[in-house]
Amino acid sequence: MKIGIIGIGTIGRGVLELLNKEKENIEKRIGETIEISWICDLNENINNIENYNFTKDYKKVLEDSSVETIIELIGGNSIAFEIAKETLKNKKNLITANKYLLATKGKEIFEIAKENKVKIFFEGAIAGGTPIVSSIYEGIFSGGIKQIRGILNGTSNYILSKMEEGHSFKDALTIAQKEGYAELDSTFDIKGIDTAHKISLLSYLIWDEFIDFEKIVVKGIDHITDKDIEIAKSSGKRYKLIGEASKENELIKIVVKPVLIDKNDPLYNVNDAYNGIESYGHYLEKTFFCGKGAGALPTATSIIGDLYKIRNSNAWY
Template sequence: MKIGIIGVGTVGGGVLELLDKERKNIEKRVGEKIEISWICDLKESVNREQNYRFTKNYEDILKDESVETIIELIGGNTTAFHIAKETLKSGKNLITANKYLLATKGKEIFKLAKDNSVKIFFEGAVAGGTPAVSSIYEGTFSGGIKKIRGILNGTSNYILSKMEEGYTYEKALSVAQSNGYAELDPTFDVKGIDTAHKISLLSYLVWDELIDFENIKIEGIDKITKEEVEAAKVLGKRYKLIGEAVKSKDGIKIYVKPSLVGEEDQLYGVKDVYNGIESYGEHLGETFFYGKGAGALPTANAIIADLYKIKNSNAWN
């Protein structure tokens, strides 16, 4: 399998590291050798040590007919959207961890994949290293799923955990940034937008319908005060930023908002940068997934798992 990697930042570097350290085991599971034909990034320094075939121009990879699968890791939904479209139009498979792209442009992307008989996988886009996406899609599809809910943003969860320790929102955010858990511009995380991207994709996988993003009701954690968190503790409850999707006879409804949860709720114990996802099925009952939602190697692990699916699984689109 010949692959090209576009975007060699934190996660892209993690993919290269895992392929270097675990190549024998990975290739055994995938069923064939994996060749990194190209890597693409705006910084030449990413190629100093390993000396892969390098380019600053992603078009070089798109034009290479020998490349079977492209891993897109640049983020955003402008240039990444062009890369995704051209990848699929050229008959190449696509792996991405870009939830923003798929939640806002997914209808066109999934249709292109279907029209061109290629595959697109995105395990790393929803819960980082937690293999919830594959498990929900492949393991619960016959369970009559009616609802999915979860803590899907480690940054917000970390901030809320720190506020329980007595920090103000501003101080908790500052600590999250200093520890590398929050971006300098944390808007997508604290405003609930990132969570909305992810619950939207989970909803699509379960019910095969991508809800227009503007129809999702979103509320973040940036208005929660230290006093509100303390009052919740007195009641034995915690604030958690929860994304929820529900299917009823009236259709699919998705919302994101801070919610008070008690000890009887499995999401109560999901702390710091961890994610927790619940699904409720008419025939299956309740399932629960827990793990790290971000990080270079956990997310890279999810991307490597998608290489296995490219070779051995049916398309999700």
Template sequence: MKIGIIGIGTVGGGVLELLKKEKKNIEKRVGEKIEVSWICDLKESVNKDSSYRFTKDYEDILKDESVETIIELIGGNTVAFSIAKETLKNGKNLITANKYLLATKGKEIFGLAKENGVKIFFEAAVAGGTPAVSSIYEGTFSGGIKRIRGVLNGTSNYILSKMEEGCSYEAALSLAQSNGYAELDPTFDVKGIDTAHKISLLSYLVWDELVDFEKIKIEGIDKITKEQVEVAKSLGKRFKLIGEAIKIENEIEIYVQPSLLDKEDQLYGVKDAYNGIESYGEHLGETFFYGKGAGALPTANAIISDLYKIKNSNAWN
């Protein structure tokens, strides 16, 4: 399998690292040789290995008929949207960690994949290195899932955990930024937008329907005060930013909001930058997934697992 990687940042670098370190094991599991034919980035400094062809223009990769699969890791939903569309129109498979792109442009992207007979996989888009997406799609589909909910944003969860330890919101955010959990502009994380992207994709995987993003009710954690957290703690409760999707008859409702959880709730114990996802099925009952939601190598591991699915699994689109 010949692949091209567009975007060699933290995660893209992690993908290249794992493909080297675990090459033999990965190829054995996938069932064929994996060759990185191209890497693409705007910075030439990422081109540290002469065995890859390097370009600043992603069109060079898309024109290469020998490349079967594109891994898109640039983020956003503008240039990444163009890359996704051209990838699929060129008959190439797409692997992405870009929840923003899929949650807002997914209907067109999934439609193009079906039209062109190619596959899209996005294990890393929801819970980083935690393999919850495959498990939910491939393992729970006959369980009559009625509800799925989770702590899906490690940044906001880390902030709330630090506030419970006595930090103000501002101090906790500063800690998150200094530890690499939050961007300089943390808007998507603290206002619940990132969580909304992720619960939207989980809902799609469960019910095969992508809800218009504008219809999702979203509230973040940026208005929660230290005093509110202390009161909750005194009552044996804690705040969590919860993304939840519920299907009642034929209607899907999705919302994101800070919620007060008690100790009996499975999501209560999801602390720091970890993620937790809970689903409830009529036939399956409760399932729970827990693990790291970010990090270069955990996320790269999820992306590489999609290479296995390209070769061996049915399409999710």
């Protein structure tokens, strides 16, 4: 399988690292040799760049007829949207960790994939290294899921955990940035937008319907104060930024907001950069998933898993 990777930031470097360190194991599981035909980025200062065909022009990657699968890791929904469309129209499979792109442009992207009979997978877009996407779509889809809720943003969860330790919101954000759990611009994280992107994608996977992103009720953690945290602790509770989607009488409702939860809630002990997701199904009842929701190697692990699905799973449409 010949692949091209577009975007060699934190996650892209993680993918390269895993493909190098676990090459034999990965190829054995997928059932064929993996060859990185191209890497593409605007930045030329990438370690070991001489080991790859490098370009700043993503069109060179897409024009290579030998490349079967593109891994898109640049983020955003403008240039990334063009890359996604051109990838699929060139009849190449697409793997992406770009929840922003899929939450806002997913309906069109999936239609193009379907028209061109190629595959698109996005395990790394929702919960880092926690395999919630495959579990829902390929595992528990028949359980009659009525509701799904969870902590889907490792940055916000890390900040809230640090605030419980006594740090101010500002200091907790700075620590998260230093530890690599937060970008310099963490607006999407702290305002709940990133969580909204992810819960909307989970909603689509469960009920096969894209909800207009503008209709999602979104409130972040940027208004939570030190005093709020202390009051919650004194009552044995803690704040968690929760994304929740439910379906009742054919109506899908999606809400993102900080919620006070107590010790009986399975999400109570999901701390630091971890994600936790709980689903409820009419037949299945409750299931719970927990794992690292941020970081280069956890997300890269999910992306490598998508390479397996390219060869061995049906398309998600």
